[in-house]
Amino acid sequence: DTGVSQDPRHKITKRGQNVTFRCDPISEHNRLYWYRQTLGQGPEFLTYFQNEAQLEKSRLLSDRFSAERPKGSFSTLEIQRTEQGDSAMYLCASSRDGDQPQHFGDGTRLSIL
Amino acid sequence: AQSVTQPDIHITVSEGASLELRCNYSYGATPYLFWYVQSPGQGLQLLLKYFSGDTLVQGIKGFEAEFKRSQSSFNLRKPSVHWSDAAEYFCAVGLNNDMRFGAGTRLTVKP
Numbered sequence: 001d002t003g004v005s006q007d008p009r010h011k012i013t014k015r016g017q018n019v020t021f022r023c024d025p026i027s028e029h030n031r032l033y034w035y036r037q038t039l040g041q042g043p044e045f046l047t048y049f050q051n052e053a054q055l056e057k058s059r060l061l062s063d064r065f066s067a068e069r070p071k072g073s074f075s076t077l078e079i080q081r082t083e084q085g086d087s088a089m090y091l092c093a094s095s096r097d098g099d100q101p102q103h104f105g106d107g108t109r110l111s112i113l
Numbered sequence: 114a115q116s117v118t119q120p121d122i123h124i125t126v127s128e129g130a131s132l133e134l135r136c137n138y139s140y141g142a143t144p145y146l147f148w149y150v151q152s153p154g155q156g157l158q159l160l161l162k163y164f165s166g167d168t169l170v171q172g173i174k175g176f177e178a179e180f181k182r183s184q185s186s187f188n189l190r191k192p193s194v195h196w197s198d199a200a201e202y203f204c205a206v207g208l209n210n211d212m213r214f215g216a217g218t219r220l221t222v223k224p
Contacts, residue, residue: 042203042214091156098210101147104156
């Protein structure tokens with residue numbers, strides 16, 4: 001069990017640029033979740049996958065946000081045309097199935113200049 | 114609407130003192146309940162979970178939590194706090210992949 005891995009740890013970009021984050025879940029975990037965490041708040045659920053199927057995406061913050069998990073292993077979260085308000089920590093978590101606890105990565109901190 | 118409330122934004126305790134962090138939830142059914150801890154710049158680490166059964170659950174690092182259905186609460190306790198326990202603590206409730214987190218309680222430990 002090597003844990004959930006996220007890359008990069010930090011991303012600084014100019015407003016209007018596109019960014020992509022990667023998450024590698026624990027290898028035997030079927031479920032993969034993305035969250036956003038702003039300063040002083042708990043994580044806010046964005047979307048999740050069961051294997052390669054994205055089963056919930058209505059809570060993605062806008063149509064500028066999209067996520068993929070093409071082969072049911074790693075996942076990417078993309079934000080297009082970044083805005084100041086996108087500055088946050090983006091957390092990935094995985095679990096064996098929906099009834100098991102989620103294990104979190106260390107997150108990607110996004111800063112928009 | 115589903116919600117999780119952690120009434121205490123910040124708590125300070127002396128090392129060796131006991132600790133209780135409060136969590137209340139509002140949910141249509143009895144959800145799964147969790148406590149996570151987060152150190153600065155890190156992800157969340159699971160301390161303990163309640164799914165069903167015994168309402169007093171034991172977790173890692175000497176933490177425990179008690180589920181009280183009548184009060185919709187799931188408070189976290191530790192009998193003797195260590196300096197390394199200083200961190201942010203999050204209560205979370207989940208049912209059918211709808212995981213909701215409280216805003217967190219920041220714990221400061223005085224020497």
